[in-house]
Amino acid sequence: MGGTLSFPLPFTKMTGSGNDFIIVDNRDLGIDTGDCRELVRSACRRKFSVGADGMIFLEDDPDVDFRWRFFNADGSEAEMCGNGARCVARFARVKKIVQNDVLAFRTLAGVIEAAVIGRRVKVKMTAPEGLERDVTLTVRGRQLTMDCINTGVPHAVILMETEKALEGADVFDLGRAVRRHAWFEPAGTNTNFAYVRGPQAVIVRTYERGVEDETLACGTGAIASVLAAASRGLVSSPVEVFTRSGETLTVHFQHSGSRFHDVFLEGDARIVYEGRLWDETLS
Numbered sequence: 610m611g612g613t614l615s616f617p618l619p620f621t622k623m624t625g626s627g628n629d630f631i632i633v634d635n636r637d638l639g640i641d642t643g644d645c646r647e648l649v650r651s652a653c654r655r656k657f658s659v660g661a662d663g664m665i666f667l668e669d670d671p672d673v674d675f676r677w678r679f680f681n682a683d684g685s686e687a688e689m690c691g692n693g694a695r696c697v698a699r700f701a702r703v704k705k706i707v708q709n710d711v712l713a714f715r716t717l718a719g720v721i722e723a724a725v726i727g728r729r730v731k732v733k734m735t736a737p738e739g740l741e742r743d744v745t746l747t748v749r750g751r752q753l754t755m756d757c758i759n760t761g762v763p764h765a766v767i768l769m770e771t772e773k774a775l776e777g778a779d780v781f782d783l784g785r786a787v788r789r790h791a792w793f794e795p796a797g798t799n800t801n802f803a804y805v806r807g808p809q810a811v812i813v814r815t816y817e818r819g820v821e822d823e824t825l826a827c828g829t830g831a832i833a834s835v836l837a838a839a840s841r842g843l844v845s846s847p848v849e850v851f852t853r854s855g856e857t858l859t860v861h862f863q864h865s866g867s868r869f870h871d872v873f874l875e876g877d878a879r880i881v882y883e884g885r886l887w888d889e890t891l892s
């Protein structure tokens with residue numbers, strides 16, 4: 610671990626609809642986020658430390674309000690995180706790192722604009738790419754058909770026939786097998802199981818790459834599921850996405866032909882607590 614990592618390390622714990630994150634204001638700490646895998650893995654480890662689906666470092670940027678480095682719980686860095694983006698925007702506003710309710714920050718996927726309205730945050734996502742429909746793979750001996758799209762990070766979407774089938778889906782085993790499938794190498798993918806309840810309502814369950822488990826909500830996965838359904842004419846904007854946490858996310862989008870643009874993710878981003886991390890937590 611390089612840089613000037615010193616303990617106790619101040620952090621803020623936040624939840625974006627049940628997808629939870631440790632946020633560190635790294636503008637003055639000087640933590641070397643190019644070499645923080647062990648810190649992230651340790652801090653995100655539930656029961657032994659704070660525990661979270663991911664860890665976010667906020668840093669200075671010369672051109673926009675700030676930039677972030679986003680890491681999954683396993684220490685892997687990801688280009689984007691929809692729920693994390695909503696949380697970091699609210700964090701920056703509450704901490705007065707930015708003075709306006711509308712802000713912009715840099716991610717590896719591009720610059721994200723956000724509007725903070727109390728606890729509710731609406732983020733403009735980067736343009737989705739590479740929609741590929743009806744990809745059929747052999748997964749654990751069975752043929753699975755899915756739609757693939759990159760909504761800042763790669764996603765596979767399996768549309769379920771019934772809500773009952775979604776409830777009974779083996780999200781962990783099947784989700785992990787898809788995530789690890791050779792077809793997605795080397796980056797892998799997040800795996801979503803979705804049921805279209807109506808033209809503006811979708812239920813989504815997600816196995817998340819880098820968390821390596823089902824999470825209670827996944828922002829980019831909610832978007833991927835909505836856009837896969839929209840490409841089949843099954844939903845129209847805005848769409849309410851019902852997550853495992855019981856909270857709903859709202860996905861807004863425009864599309865012309867098969868191209869999607871002006872994609873927004875909206876939902877609550879809550880501050881849970883603030884703490885100081887001790888080095889005894891490092892595994």
Ligand SMILES: N[C@H](CCC[C@H](N)C(=O)O)C(=O)O
Pocket residue numbers: 628681686687689690691692693762763798799817818819820826827828829830
């Ligand atoms: N696990 C994802 C990144 C976080 C995505 C999710 N938490 C979201 O809200 O978009 C990946 O490595 O592709």
